[in-house]
Amino acid sequence: MPKKRGYHHGNLRQALVEAALQLIEAKGPTGFTLSEAAKEAGVTPAAVYRHFEGREDLIAEAARQGYEIFADLMQYAYETGQPSALAAFEATGRAYLAFARKYPGHYIAMFESGISVNRTPELATVAARARAVLETAASDLSQHIPAEKRPPASMFSAHIWAMSHGVVELFARNSPGTQSPFSPEDLLESGIGIYLRGLGLIKPDK
Structure with a gap:
């Protein structure tokens, strides 16, 4: 019972x-x-x-609570990754992986349920707070790029968010047939490194 x-x-x-x-x-x-x-x-x-009112409302509340946890983890990762802007930025990527592993139900409700983040004002607000952390980290990291060549922080952070999400979906959640000889953390770190070198944000390997 x-x-x-x-x-x-x-x-x-x-x-x-x-x-x-x-x-x-x-x-x-x-x-x-x-x-x-x-x-x-x-x-x-x-x-x-x-x-x-229905199942979607219940899932939306699970997603809202997930975004609350997610935003707090991202903020903590960003703050503890200081004083280096690069370290803080990379820490937010690792926090994404850690969240997906520790809170799979929330993760699915947030990103795989089809529930829009704009379903309720509360959900939209907390989702925006999570995105803002990564945008802040991206903005900090790109400050030395000339303004006319600097990518918008929202685009920059969206690229890293998409990369993080792809690593989670393909390699961090035991998807059948997608085994990798590398850990999700290593895959994400190397991917971020390639992306940042392309922007000139970190020095190329010699």
Whole structure:
């Protein structure tokens, strides 16, 4: 019989989010129903509708909470990576990998569920906060490039975000048939290095 996690102490909304996260990990974002989430939380299906209008609203809340964790991790990585702008920038990339590994349910809800970051103002705000950390790191790193040749920080950071996401999807989440002889961290670090050398932000290898 499922445990009524959260229900006994009055936090049914969070219990449902945690149930959804477990189901997302096990079945994917479209592989479960609200009734299954209710059963996992130990309540009746009708109780779910006191907090969420449907499954997408429940997943959106899981994504919002994920972005809160993600933004905090990115900010911490950026701050502790100082005083070097390069070290701070590389630390944000590693934080992306670490988040995907430690919070797979949140990661899937955020990036693989099809839920728009603009679904709610709260979700949009926290997603923007996460992006802003990487944009700040990119801006810091590119300050010595002449302004007329400097890539926009939003484009620069988007490229690294896309690279990080690709490494996670292909090599950090045990996708079948995509084994690599290199660790995801090494793949990301070398990829970032090639990108930054192309921009003239770090010296080429001799």
